[in-house]
Amino acid sequence: MSFIVAIDGPAGTGKGTITKLIAKDFGLINIDTGATYRLEMINQNVSINEKDKIIKISETIKIDIKNNEGIQTIFLNGEDVTDKIRSKEVTALVSQVSAIVEVRLNMVKLQRKLAEGKDVIMEGRDITTYVLPNADVKIYLDADVKERARRRYKENLEKGINMTYEEVLEKIKIRDHNDSNKEIGSLKIAEDAIVIDTTYLTIEQVKEKVADIINKAKGGQQC
């Protein structure tokens, strides 16, 4: 029987980092669903206005995710695109791509297939509510928008991405709005999700909280 941990939340709450750490500690396969939407615009020679072409890509795209101790490497047609999908250009478009209903339905199908029969931790915006609503553990990570922007700004500096704090904050607000107003798979808190506000918590503290929740769920399963 598979064991599934689902984590949702807005950008900058630490979902990606926590998911990696928990995946490693609990031996779970890490599936970052945002990456599947990001892949749509890589090496495809397509503009955001070409909706039909974008939908076609979502029907045929061949994604290969490799996991090693919680670290996810993403391949597209054999090329390692793990870093490329995080570029400023892709980040600026991905929210619109992920809002196209047909793209969403195709990606959700793919995400469910990636999780089938496996022990996984999957993170995104609609995992607890739509992709894997029967997950064994459902967590919603949240944080104040200014703190989330501060974290992203710092991350960008480390990666050499040149953006002011104000720009980052504005972009996060726009993405929050887009992510919460989708026809399918909008970001919302599942009724049975456990909410963790990470604004004043370190990554280590959040990790501990998530690990406790998983351990309790695993204990319950064995009874």
Ligand code: DC
């Ligand atoms: O987590 P991320 O920044 O890589 O996500 C990229 C975009 O995809 C973001 O705008 C939200 C969207 N997304 C989504 O709509 N549903 C998911 N399950 C994951 C991401």
